Amino acid sequence: MVVDTPTRETPPVRTHTGAFATRAARRRYLVVVVGLAVAAVAASFGLLAWANPMPVGSRGFWKIAQRRLASLVVIAVVAFSQALATVAFQTITNNRIITPSIMGFESLYRAVQTSAVYFLGVAGVVALQGVPQFLIQVAVMVALAVALYGTLLSGRHANLQVMLLIGIVIGAGLGSVATFMQRMLSPSEFDVLSARMFGNISNAEASYLPVAVPLCLAAGLGLWVRSQRLNVMALGASAATGLGLNHRRETMLGLTLVSVLIAVSTALVGPMTFFGFLVATLTYSLAGTHDHRRIFPVAVLTGFVVLAGAYFVMRYVFYAQGMVSVIIELVGGTTFLIVLLRKGRL
Numbered sequence: 001m002v003v004d005t006p007t008r009e010t011p012p013v014r015t016h017t018g019a020f021a022t023r024a025a026r027r028r029y030l031v032v033v034v035g036l037a038v039a040a041v042a043a044s045f046g047l048l049a050w051a052n053p054m055p056v057g058s059r060g061f062w063k064i065a066q067r068r069l070a071s072l073v074v075i076a077v078v079a080f081s082q083a084l085a086t087v088a089f090q091t092i093t094n095n096r097i098i099t100p101s102i103m104g105f106e107s108l109y110r111a112v113q114t115s116a117v118y119f120l121g122v123a124g125v126v127a128l129q130g131v132p133q134f135l136i137q138v139a140v141m142v143a144l145a146v147a148l149y150g151t152l153l154s155g156r157h158a159n160l161q162v163m164l165l166i167g168i169v170i171g172a173g174l175g176s177v178a179t180f181m182q183r184m185l186s187p188s189e190f191d192v193l194s195a196r197m198f199g200n201i202s203n204a205e206a207s208y209l210p211v212a213v214p215l216c217l218a219a220g221l222g223l224w225v226r227s228q229r230l231n232v233m234a235l236g237a238s239a240a241t242g243l244g245l246n247h248r249r250e251t252m253l254g255l256t257l258v259s260v261l262i263a264v265s266t267a268l269v270g271p272m273t274f275f276g277f278l279v280a281t282l283t284y285s286l287a288g289t290h291d292h293r294r295i296f297p298v299a300v301l302t303g304f305v306v307l308a309g310a311y312f313v314m315r316y317v318f319y320a321q322g323m324v325s326v327i328i329e330l331v332g333g334t335t336f337l338i339v340l341l342r343k344g345r346l
Helices: 023-049 059-093 105-120 123-127 131-152 160-183 187-194 206-225 227-233 237-242 247-269 273-287 292-316 321-343
Strands: none
Touching: 023 059, 023 273, 023 292, 059 206, 059 227, 059 247, 059 273, 059 292, 105 123, 105 131, 105 160, 105 187, 105 247, 131 160, 131 206, 131 247, 206 227, 206 247, 206 292, 227 237, 227 247, 227 292, 237 247, 273 292, 273 321, 292 321
16 A cells, blocks of 8 residues: 655745845845945045034034035035946946946046146146036037947947947047147146046035036936836847837937936046946945846945045045045955956956
């Protein structure tokens, strides 16, 4: 007589449709967002309160804090711009290595700053200051990018890879021109120019913020609204077209919004080549999802924590707040190597 013994079946793994595959992934995402938000608040308070001689909450404390508030807003604008622009750019190009700086924005910034000092002397730095000059720099950068996109992404032989290569060539050419002019400067002129060749929060003028903030918010909102389209574009051009998406048009619109964000950030504080790459790399590791509506908040918070932390260390530990990009290169490069070795792939 054979008796059937009941077997214990393995309970099925519950999965969910949407941005997260499991509930654990959703909980992890919430923990990451809350942790980054707490770190952002702590960094903000540290920048406002550290080395403030007045008691916390007193009238004198807030007067001193208000003077530091402009730097905090600049950090928020740069983190917002660089984070959203880099994540969107890497999605559009389907490449997590290249960044918007490959299109020559930073080389153009260096060429403009160097040309002003080369032709006008030290007074050229003063000539580039002011809201109209800031808007002109942003407009020139965006116009160059849009012209490049419109030329190379239209027509029958549109090719994103060719556009990226031409962007590299343009950036290298502008960099070479800037380097040639720098060699012709006097030591005093070169010293003044060198201070503006690094990403520096102190380079930003508070008078630029009423213009820079609305531009960044408008471009950022445009990318946020197109989050679902970016999710489809991440599948590749063929898959996106097969799903009914006008891939060429979305690429043009997305790259234009990216251009506005990067142009504002670069014209505001100067070039920060490695910052966007660092933020995007950390974001992909922390978010645990491919949904851009969830990725964008993590990217912005990560960018703010990284930049505010770097600014705090350079200002209050090394007393060299003008060299924020140095610590970002150091810490960012180390963090990238750790993440790359742990994952084993990009």
